[in-house]
Amino acid sequence: MIQVENLTKYYGPHPAIQDVTFQVKKGEVLGFLGPNAAGKTTTMRILTGFIPPTRGTARVAGYDVFSDSIEVRRRIGYMPETIPLYPEMAVRDYLGFFAGLRGLDHKDQRVDRAMEICNVGDRADTLIGKLSKGYQQRVGLAQALLHDPEVLILDEPTVGLDPKQIIEVRELIKGLGGERTVILSTHILPEVSQTCNRVVIINEGRVVAEDTTERLTNRLQGAERIFLKVQVPGPQVAALLGKTPGVLSVEPKGDGGFEIECALGSEPRPKLASAVVQAGYGLLELRPVGMSLEEVFLKLTSNEEKA
Amino acid sequence: MRNTLAIAKKELNSYFVSPVAYVVTAAFLVLCGLLFSLSLNFYREASMRSIFYNMPIILVLLSPALTMRLLAEESRSGTIELLLTAPVRDWEVVLGKFLGALGLLLAMLALTLLYVVILLAYGNPDRGPLLSGYLGIILLGGVTLSIGVLTSSLTQNQIVAAILAFVGLLVLWLSGGVGNFFGGSALGSIFSYLDLTQHYNDFANGLIDSSNVLYYLSLIVACLFLASKSLETRRWS
Numbered sequence: 001m002i003q004v005e006n007l008t009k010y011y012g013p014h015p016a017i018q019d020v021t022f023q024v025k026k027g028e029v030l031g032f033l034g035p036n037a038a039g040k041t042t043t044m045r046i047l048t049g050f051i052p053p054t055r056g057t058a059r060v061a062g063y064d065v066f067s068d069s070i071e072v073r074r075r076i077g078y079m080p081e082t083i084p085l086y087p088e089m090a091v092r093d094y095l096g097f098f099a100g101l102r103g104l105d106h107k108d109q110r111v112d113r114a115m116e117i118c119n120v121g122d123r124a125d126t127l128i129g130k131l132s133k134g135y136q137q138r139v140g141l142a143q144a145l146l147h148d149p150e151v152l153i154l155d156e157p158t159v160g161l162d163p164k165q166i167i168e169v170r171e172l173i174k175g176l177g178g179e180r181t182v183i184l185s186t187h188i189l190p191e192v193s194q195t196c197n198r199v200v201i202i203n204e205g206r207v208v209a210e211d212t213t214e215r216l217t218n219r220l221q222g223a224e225r226i227f228l229k230v231q232v233p234g235p236q237v238a239a240l241l242g243k244t245p246g247v248l249s250v251e252p253k254g255d256g257g258f259e260i261e262c263a264l265g266s267e268p269r270p271k272l273a274s275a276v277v278q279a280g281y282g283l284l285e286l287r288p289v290g291m292s293l294e295e296v297f298l299k300l301t302s303n304e305e306k307a
Numbered sequence: 308m309r310n311t312l313a314i315a316k317k318e319l320n321s322y323f324v325s326p327v328a329y330v331v332t333a334a335f336l337v338l339c340g341l342l343f344s345l346s347l348n349f350y351r352e353a354s355m356r357s358i359f360y361n362m363p364i365i366l367v368l369l370s371p372a373l374t375m376r377l378l379a380e381e382s383r384s385g386t387i388e389l390l391l392t393a394p395v396r397d398w399e400v401v402l403g404k405f406l407g408a409l410g411l412l413l414a415m416l417a418l419t420l421l422y423v424v425i426l427l428a429y430g431n432p433d434r435g436p437l438l439s440g441y442l443g444i445i446l447l448g449g450v451t452l453s454i455g456v457l458t459s460s461l462t463q464n465q466i467v468a469a470i471l472a473f474v475g476l477l478v479l480w481l482s483g484g485v486g487n488f489f490g491g492s493a494l495g496s497i498f499s500y501l502d503l504t505q506h507y508n509d510f511a512n513g514l515i516d517s518s519n520v521l522y523y524l525s526l527i528v529a530c531l532f533l534a535s536k537s538l539e540t541r542r543w544s
Contacts, residue, residue, distance in 0.1 A: 103313075
């Protein structure tokens with residue numbers, strides 16, 4: 001549905017994104033993940049036809065975002081990061097305006113449906129400026145859904161919402177996948193694991209990883225990690241653990257806890273357990289630690305290790 | 308065209324939810340009413356010439372207030388991002404904004420038709436100059452508004468947009484004088500030609516000259532073209 005190839009954008013001499021390449025299949029929800037100023041918004045603005053790329057191509061539904069911009073824009077629903085609202089307009093009029101701007105037929109039904117999907121119908125005649133942030137966010141989303149677009153591009157859709165609203169918006173987005181192709185950008189990691197099938201991680205304008213959420217987490221686990229807690233802490237414990245075969249490193253976590261990194265497949269847990277018990281340190285806890293997406297992300301974006 | 312009209316309609320509506328339309332319309336009517344009653348009382352003349360002759364300064368003063376918000380506010384608040392990612396061409400956005408402002412001007416002018424009614428009821432005015440005068444105002448207003456649309460596309464700041472529009476309009480207004488200063492030279496005749504009021508006076512006198520119509524229409528088209536180019540440039544920066 002979306003093919004992005006070697007997309008590069010310079011602002012003056014500074015590249016905002018460089019050789020960004022990724023694809024999104026129909027019906028997928030793609031998480032576009034990266035720290036602030038990584039180039040997420042720039043990429044989305046190029047896809048929506050707001051700004052042209054310096055180099056590279058991007059196609060949406062087979063149309064080039066630059067040369068067939070209008071065709072692309074017809075097929076995209078877009079919610080920018082700062083939701084563009086006219087505070088002096090009522091919700092219904094605002095949506096009606098965008099329906100008119102897009103030249104849609106059956107304006108009233110479309111407006112009603114978008115309000116229904118986004119759950120803002122009860123504020124249809126309220127001025128947008130008087131709505132809470134959560135409502136405003138959903139009005140922005142309703143605007144993006146008005147024309148029943150094939151592709152939805154949402155730039156940080158949950159920023160500035162309270163936890164309850166965040167959950168609502170995420171559920172809404174999850175429900176939109178399947179029939180629609182969705183790209184959503186965020187720097188909040190749980191959002192990606194909760195809502196997206198696939199994730200593209202971008203840092204300093206370059207794509208550093210692209211895969212499904214689970215595979216990405218697995219792939220990056222070069223080593224297994226174990227958390228172990230003893231009753232009698234001390235440096236001698238660390239020394240003992242370090243001597244156990246298969247253990248690569250031991251990091252004290254305080255309160256008698258240690259994080260142990262061990263070679264893949266070595267499974268040193270039985271040995272660790274018996275060593276601790278025999279030495280009389282009192283084994284309190286022993287469990288494997290999975291690498292969270294958060295750690296994967298930090299690993300990728302702090303340039304320590306490239307996947 | 309449908310999307311252009313959607314923008315025009317939205318602009319026209321939003322004038323009436325802000326105080327701007329009311330303040331400008333009130334100011335416009337006070338000035339027109341003053342001129343009309345003066346000419347009626349002192350000169351005993353069944354015409355609107357005093358309004359027509361003074362219209363350039365009224366429009367130069369008032370129209371930047373109508374146009375300063377149009378595009379500047381959209382780019383300040385970020386709503387421009389939705390307009391420019393909707394399936395609408397840049398020139399359609401500019402044209403829609405212009406038509407919205409022109410709509411308000413026409414509404415304001417419609418209110419002055421009351422004077423025409425009064426003249427027709429109590430006197431026997433010459434109808435030709437009334438018609439040509441109104442046509443002149445609409446064309447002149449088109450120019451003052453399109454210059455405002457252009458300056459509003461250049462900045463995010465409404466005040467800056469208004470000041471730039473004032474300066475642009477005053478330059479056009481004074482360019483006749485500049486033309487005289489340069490005498491009969493080619494440069495002088497260019498400045499004289501650009502004079503905003505010189506082309507207008509014929510209309511006020513009851514004369515519709517196609518070259519004057521062309522002057523105003525080409526200025527309008529040029530300003531709107533530049534405004535849409537300025538939007539486009541913004542994408543590239």
